[in-house]
Structure formats: C-alpha cells, structure tokens
Amino acid sequence: MTVRPIVISGDPVLHRRAEPVSEVDDGIRSLVEDMYETQTAARGVGLAAPQIGVGLRIFTWDMRNSDGVPTVGHVINPFVRFSKPPAGAPDRHEESEGCLSVPGYSFPLRRGERAEVTGTDVDGNEVSFTATGWFARCMQHEYDHLNGFLYVDRLDERWGRKARKAVKAEGWGVPGHSWMPGVDRDPFGHDDVDPDEVDPDDVDPDDVAAADERPDETPSARG
Structure with missing residues (x-):
C-alpha cells in the first residue's frame, strides 16, 4: 500500500467525468488499497480516484454512520441517487463541507438528506445501501468527484x-498542484493540535469519529 499525492483544484482529472472500471484486476485492487492508505493519511472521510490523479469511477469512505453500513468501504462504478436538497440558504455552521482537493477551506452547501448507493466491490460483490444525514452528504460529495x-x-x-477568490489567492485553478498526506503539513490544521492538551473527559466519541468533518467546530464533510 502506498500513500499517493492528492491533486488540487485545477488539475484536469478533477474536472472531467471519470471512466468506468471495465475489469477488476490486480491493478484496481492495488489502487483501492492505496486509496484507503491515502485517505487515512489525509484524515479524510472519503476519497475519489480522480483526487489521486486516476480518472476511474471508484471512491472510498471512512465514516461512522447510523445506516448499518460498514465504517470503512469502497464502491466501484457507483450510481448515487439522492433526494432533493431542502429549500433555502445553507447554514454556515451546520452545512459546511471541505475537500482534500481544495485543502484548508470549507464553505456551506445544502445537500439532500438521503442517498441511495449501488455498485460493486473489488470481489465482484454487489454494494447497495441507503445513506442518510452526513453520510449521505459524503456519498454525494464523492460521487460529484466522479x-x-x-x-x-x-x-x-x-x-x-468566496471560494473562487480563495482558489485564485492560493494560485490554484491550473494544473500542477498537489499535496502529500503524511508529509506536508495537514491543511486542515490537525497537525497543530497537541494531544497532551486534550482532556479525554471533554471528548465526545462522536466528535472523534467526525473530527475530519468539523474544522473550526463546524460540520464539514471532507473528501
């Protein structure tokens, strides 16, 4: 397993439709393992193959949920059907998302509260489940990448x-930018937290599971 660089907004692979996987071979199996490794190193809740420069229809996730779905998983050639987002403006404190390919930023976005996911895994087994709440948001986010x-x-x-200004200020929006999880400083600030300063009695287990989704104490699906 290998941690791979994550490409940043402006890389062409992020802005075109990914190709279906025609055959699951050892190369695809290795790719999925590398995606898991990269996702963990990046402290992400999800990762799509285009984010590591591979234009194929695969994404992984690592996110607790209340839908009976394994915390860690992947899907090949997924189809995601989701409910219509509620009307109104998104709440900046409750509906913010982040993205490993727009590292260090989060912005509010309203998503559907339910997503139906189908596809297969590397063993050819059918993947089929319904996601709700923040897990549904993660599924929609990763499907968008594909x-x-x-x-x-x-x-x-x-x-x-605001997002366009941020991308321009960083010099992104053109090919050639990436960051290396586990090597470069974590763009969402996790490297700045001293674990010795955290009182275990003050930590909610749910907050630990969702730490990658809550920069600045606001919910933010990050993948």
Missing part, C-alpha cells in the same frame, strides 16, 4: 465567489 465536479462548483453565488 462526474467532474468539486463541491465548490455547487456553492451559491455568495459562497461561490
């Missing part, structure tokens, strides 16, 4: 303008 969209492409006018 269709050439980043979450920032779906922001409303106000937040989309």
